[in-house]
Amino acid sequence: MDMVDFLLKDELLRDEPDAEYAFTQARFHLNRPETLDLLVDLRAVTDEFSDRVLIGEIVPHLPVQQVLPYYGEAGERLHLPFNFALLDAAWTAQSLRQIIGEYDGALPPSAWPNYTLGNHNQPRLTSRFGSAGARLAALLLLTLRGTPFLYYGDELGLPDTPVSGEQMQDPWERVQPGADRDPERAPMPWDSSPGGGFSAAPPWLPLADQHGDLSVETQRQQPASLLHLYRELLRLRRTHPALLWGELQMLDDVPGDVLAYTRAADTTVLVALNFSAESQQVRLPPGG
Numbered sequence: 233m234d235m236v237d238f239l240l241k242d243e244l245l246r247d248e249p250d251a252e253y254a255f256t257q258a259r260f261h262l263n264r265p266e267t268l269d270l271l272v273d274l275r276a277v278t279d280e281f282s283d284r285v286l287i288g289e290i291v292p293h294l295p296v297q298q299v300l301p302y303y304g305e306a307g308e309r310l311h312l313p314f315n316f317a318l319l320d321a322a323w324t325a326q327s328l329r330q331i332i333g334e335y336d337g338a339l340p341p342s343a344w345p346n347y348t349l350g351n352h353n354q355p356r357l358t359s360r361f362g363s364a365g366a367r368l369a370a371l372l373l374l375t376l377r378g379t380p381f382l383y384y385g386d387e388l389g390l391p392d393t394p395v396s397g398e399q400m401q402d403p404w405e406r407v408q409p410g411a412d413r414d415p416e417r418a419p420m421p422w423d424s425s426p427g428g429g430f431s432a433a434p435p436w437l438p439l440a441d442q443h444g445d446l447s448v449e450t451q452r453q454q455p456a457s458l459l460h461l462y463r464e465l466l467r468l469r470r471t472h473p474a475l476l477w478g479e480l481q482m483l484d485d486v487p488g489d490v491l492a493y494t495r496a497a498d499t500t501v502l503v504a505l506n507f508s509a510e511s512q513q514v515r516l517p518p519g520g
Contacts, residue, residue: 233286234289235290235291236267236271236289236290236302237263237291238258238261239270240266241260242264244260246260247260248261263298268309271286271288271309271310272304275308275311278311285311285312286309286310287311288313289314290316292320293316294316296338299315300339300343303339303342304342306342307343312344314346314381315335315345315347315348317335317347319350319354323360323361324489325486325488325489325490325505325507326489328491329482332376344378345376346379346381347373347376347378347380347381348373348381348382349373349386350416351381351383352413355415355416356391357369358389358390359392363389366386367458367461368506368507370386370387370462370465371503371505372505374466375465375475376480377477377480377495385418385420387459388420388459390418392418393415393418393437393438393439393440393441394438395415395438399437399438400414401437402414418437418439419435419436419437420448421440421443421446423444423447424443424445424447424449424450428443429447472499473497473498473499474498474499474501475495478495478496478497478500478501479495479496480493480494480495481496486514488508488512489508490504490505490506490507490514491504
């Protein structure tokens with residue numbers, strides 16, 4: 233569900249004091265207390281089916297303590313309130329360790345974590361972190377405890393695509409000039425054809441430069457491609473209980489700009505992600 237924290241409006245229909253208020257500063261329409269009651273009802277309907285999940289987008293940048301009520305004390309609301317904490321994180325081991333540790337440690341036993349690094353409102357991973365950083369992002373997202381959300385095209389390493397004024401489609405650009413989100417919304421390049429395999433007609437937005445080199449068709453034939461890395465990581469998650477549902481333990485005494493943690497179930501898996509340009513060596517803690 234989109235923007236669940238805005239589902240219900242002020243019963244007096246009051247306007248916000250500033251027409252261009254920031255979402256997180258809304259006084260009358262954000263986080264209405266009755267919204268949480270509505271989510272209990274929606275969850276009850278969802279739970280009538282055995283194969284349904286209730287996911288809700290909430291305003292980004294909220295502290296974890298403001299996210300927790302959307303789970304409910306006993307998990308009676310959303311299965312997964314979107315966790316956007318990593319979207320604004322500094323791309324360093326120290327920053328990520330703090331954010332992940334705080335979030336994972338704050339969740340009650342009934343709550344299941346989730347993570348995402350990209351979406352339709354954020355510059356793409358390759359544009360933010362570079363090609364090597366995009367591979368590191370895949371390793372992080374698919375080895376953390378919790379459900380990962382992947383934004384289409386990030387598994388191909390798509391960059392932001394320049395969009396000229398006459399090509400812009402994002403209505404938000406009209407409200408807030410300079411906030412155009414079209415560059416991260418380029419069509420998915422399935423192959424190297426002019427329409428990228430998406431359509432024989434011109435797409436609604438321009439394709440990424442050299443989209444054929446980044447296409448699914450091309451990367452399927454390249455064992456070292458980013459697409460193959462994502463597929464291998466997904467395979468490992470499905471086949472290793474430790475990565476699928478195992479406990480997370482952050483390792484603090486790690487040299488250099490390295491984020492290290494273990495995932496433990498029937499076996500223990502050590503994950504060490506090097507954010508520096510220098511080689512590092514990490515060992516399992518005693519007894520690991």
